[in-house]
Amino acid sequence: xxxxxxxxxxxxxxxxxxxxxxxxxxxxxxxxxxxxxxxxxxxxxxxxxxxxxxxxxxxxxxxxxxxxxxxxxxxxxxxxxxxxxxxxxxxxxxxxxxxxxxxxxxxxxxx
Numbered sequence: 001x002x003x004x005x006x007x008x009x010x011x012x013x014x015x016x017x018x019x020x021x022x023x024x025x026x027x028x029x030x031x032x033x034x035x036x037x038x039x040x041x042x043x044x045x046x047x048x049x050x051x052x053x054x055x056x057x058x059x060x061x062x063x064x065x066x067x068x069x070x071x072x073x074x075x076x077x078x079x080x081x082x083x084x085x086x087x088x089x090x091x092x093x094x095x096x097x098x099x100x101x102x103x104x105x106x107x108x109x110x111x
Contacts, residue, residue, distance in 0.1 A: 012069070017056060021067075024107065026060035033057040037068060068103050086110070 014031045021029035037053045053070040070092070072085040079085050093108040 012054070012071075017069075018058070021058060021060070026058070026065075029058050029060045031056060031058045032064070067106065082110075 012034070014034065017034070018029055018031050021031070033056075035055050035057075037055045053068045056067045056069055058065055058067070070089070072079055072088060074080050074085070079088070089108050093105045096102050096105045
């Protein structure tokens, strides 16, 4: 899969993810796959958005690695405002490391 599109977000594509990973942590990163967490894509991803984290599989240093990209889009359930979404993502970043066997946060940001 080369890109993921959502009406509220810019395109998430292999090239942008590789560039981000290379600039921040993994200079030789090569993205192999982008898929909804726990699923394989068949064609395209149509229902991507809040609540649908993506699993990013890439190589670096001769090893295959995985990251999870979690995003939030505006919705009518208390996330209409940027500050609300930022609060949820920052709280997740601050607390996920303390949950046993939970994925450890690497970064938090905004498009």
